Amino acid sequence: MSLLTPSSSAVDYTDMADADAILLRNDSVDVDGDRNPLIVVHSPGYSLQRHYKRGLMGTCVPLVLAAYYLLIWAIYLSPVVSPNNQNFGLSGAQLVLYSWMVLSIVGLDLGAYGFLDAEASMLMTTFWAAPNAWHLMVHGEHTWSGIDGWIDAVKSLFGRKRKSRRPGRLWWVLASVTALLFLALPLTGLTMELKDGYRKTSTAPNVIGQNWTTFNQRSGPALLTAAHNAWGLAVPPRVPGIGMIYTNSSKDRKNLIFSNLKVLPNTIPADPGVDEVFLAPQAYVPISGRTWGMMIRYNCTVVRRLEDFAILSRRNGSKSLPHWDTISDPDGLQAVNTYDVGPHTITIRSHNDTNYWAVSELAYSSELYGTDFFSHENSTQCYFNKREGAKNGYPGLEHDNILELAIWQHATNNDGLVNPPLPSGFYNFSIDTTVAGLSGAYSARSHTDASTFPMDAIGLQCKSSSAVGIAEVDGKTATYQKFERSDTEATFSFSQCAPRLSLAVPQFIFQENGATTSWAEDFFTSVEAAPLFLTAMSDDPVVPVTVRPTLLQASELRISLLRAYGTAAAQLMFDGGQGWSYSYSSQRHSFTNFNATSYEKARVLGQGPISPITAAVPLVLWAFGSCLISVLYGFERRWADTLDSFSLFQFGGDASDKVKEMSSFAVKDFTDHEQMIRLPGLVGDSRPGFNPGHVTLVGYSEAQKRKKYV
Incomplete structure (x- = not known):
C-alpha cells in the first residue's frame, strides 16, 4: 500500500501504458513552492494479509x-x-x-x-x-x-x-x-x-477404641457400672477423637434431624432415637477405608393405652401376678422380683422418698434377655452365641429387641412433713401423658395415716438392635456402606464379655436391686429434672429431709431411656468416650488401622x-x-x-481536502466536530473497478479480499 494515498474524491485515475503505473493527484507543495499536479506511482499492488x-x-x-x-x-x-x-x-x-x-x-x-x-x-x-x-x-x-x-x-x-x-x-x-x-x-x-481443612494421604491412621480382638477383654459388670454412672449424671455420650458417627450412605445426612451430628465431635443422638448408625474406632482426623465397629439402632415411644404395649398388655393374665394393690409396709411398697407372661418376664421395683412413691414394671423377652433379671448368663447376651453347637449367633439387626417400662407415681405436698411449710407454687404434680388402663393398679399409703392414694402410670416401649462387623467408611461424608457382620471372639464367662446393647440398658438402669434403692432418682437426674429439695422435718427441725417437687413426665422418661441407649453404646465401643487424649493414649486402647487411610490438616481451596x-x-x-x-x-x-x-x-x-474544511479542527476534540459525521466510515476500496485498488474510507464499496491494493 502506498503512503501517497489522497482521498477518493481527490484522486484522478488515468489508464497508463505501463500496467503497474498509477496516476494520483498531488495536492502537496514541493520545496520550491511549485505544485506538481500528478505523481505516477509504479506498483504491482499488495495483497491483503x-x-x-x-x-x-x-x-x-x-x-x-x-x-x-x-x-x-x-x-x-x-x-x-x-x-x-x-x-x-x-x-x-x-x-x-x-x-x-x-x-x-x-x-x-x-x-x-x-x-x-x-x-x-x-x-x-x-x-x-x-x-x-x-x-x-x-x-x-x-x-x-x-x-x-x-x-x-x-x-x-x-x-x-x-x-x-x-x-x-x-x-x-x-x-x-x-x-x-x-x-x-x-x-x-x-x-x-x-480454608482450613483436610486433604487425603496414604498414611494408615492411628485410632482409639475397641476392635474385634479387644472388645471382650473387659469386665462386663465394670462396663455396666460406668454406663450407669454416666447416664445418671446426664453425661452426653460423646464419641472420642475427631468424634465422627457414620450414617448410611444411601440416606442424605443433611436431611437428618439429629443436631448432634452436624458439628464435630458428634454425640450419640438422644432424640428422636437412632436409625442405624455405625460406631467405629476414631482418629484425630477423618479416615476412609474398612474398619471394624458396631452398628446400632434404637428408638422409644410413649405409650398412651395399655393395649399399645406388646408385653405389659398381658400383665393381667399372668398367673404369677401379685394380687395386691396397696402397700403392706408403711415404709414403702413390697418389692416383687419377677412374674411371667408366657415367654416374657416382668420385673417389679419400688421406690419411696419422703413425699414420693414409685413402682416400676419392666417387661422383656425371656428368650432374648434371660430370666431372673439377668442374674444368670444368657447364651446370646454378648456379640457371639455361647451355646454349644450354636449356628445362628445372637439376634442382630434383623431382630428388634422389645423393652417396655411402666412407672406408677404419687407425691404429696403435705406440709405437715416439713418445717417451715413450702409455698404452694413449689409443687407441680401434673403428668403430661398417662397410660389409660393402668391407673390405680398400685396405690401408696400415707405416712401420717392409713389413707391410700391411687397411682397413675407413665409408659414407654423401646425397640433396639445392634451388631458388630466391618464396613467401609468415608470420612468426607461421614457415611458407611457394605456392612458385614463379624462377631467378636468368644469368651467363657460374663465377666469377660461386653453385653449387647439391648441387654446392657435394662441391666444398668436398675443396677442396684432392692425396695429402697435410688433407681427412680436416676431417671430424674438423667434428664436434669428438678432436683430434690433439702429441708427440715416438721417434728424435728434439726433432722434434714428431702422432698420431691415434681413427678417424672412421660416425655422425660423417653429421653432418659434414649440417653441410656446412647450411653451404653459409647461405653461398649469407646469405654464412655470421656477423657480420651492422644497425649495419654497408652491409658486407652489404640492401634493402627492398616485397612484405612487418613487425612491431614491443610489449607484447602473451597467455595x-x-x-x-x-x-x-x-x-x-x-x-x-x-x-x-x-x-x-x-x-x-x-x-x-x-x-x-x-x-x-x-x-x-x-x-485531507475535507479535513481542511473543518474549522478550529486543531483545538477541538474529535467528538465535537460535526464535520466528521459527513465523512464515510467503511474501510473499503476507492477503486472498485481497477486493479490494484486502494483501501481508504468509502461510502459503500467493500474491498475484495483477493484483490491487490496500494
Missing part, C-alpha cells in the same frame, strides 16, 4: 480461560460437602488460587487483544462498518473495551446528543462481550477462598461467599462470544493487523 497470531489468540485464550475456571470449579470448588462442616480439598490449592489471580489480572488485556483483529475485519463489511468517520475514530480509541467508553455510551442514550453520535452496532457488540469478562473476573475471585455458577455463566458467555467473533472474522484478510493510529493517519491523509 491474514494475521494468524491475533486470530489464534482471540480464539484460544477465551476457551483456555473459561476451561481452566470450569476445571477449578469441577475439581476444587465442587467437593463432596461434609455434613459436619469440615472442608476437604486436594493438593495444590494455593498454586491454583494464585495462578487464577494472575490470569484474572491479565485476562482483561487478553480478552481485548483478540478482539482488535476481528474489529478491523468487521469494519471492512458494510453490515458492521462504522456509520461515519466519527464512529471510526471511536473505534480507533477502542472505547468499547473500558468503563469510560461504556459510561459515555450510556450518557449518549439518555443525553441530548443526536442519534448519529451514538455508538454503532459493532461497538455495542464488542462492548457487550467485553463487559461479560469485566463482570465475570471479579466474581470468580469471590467464588473461591483458602467463597458466592456460588461458582454466578461467575461461570458470564465467563462462558464471554468465551463463546469471543471465539465466535474471532473464528468468523479473526482470520479474514484485511489491510492491517488492527485499527491503529497509523491506519487513521492514512485515512486522514486520503481525506
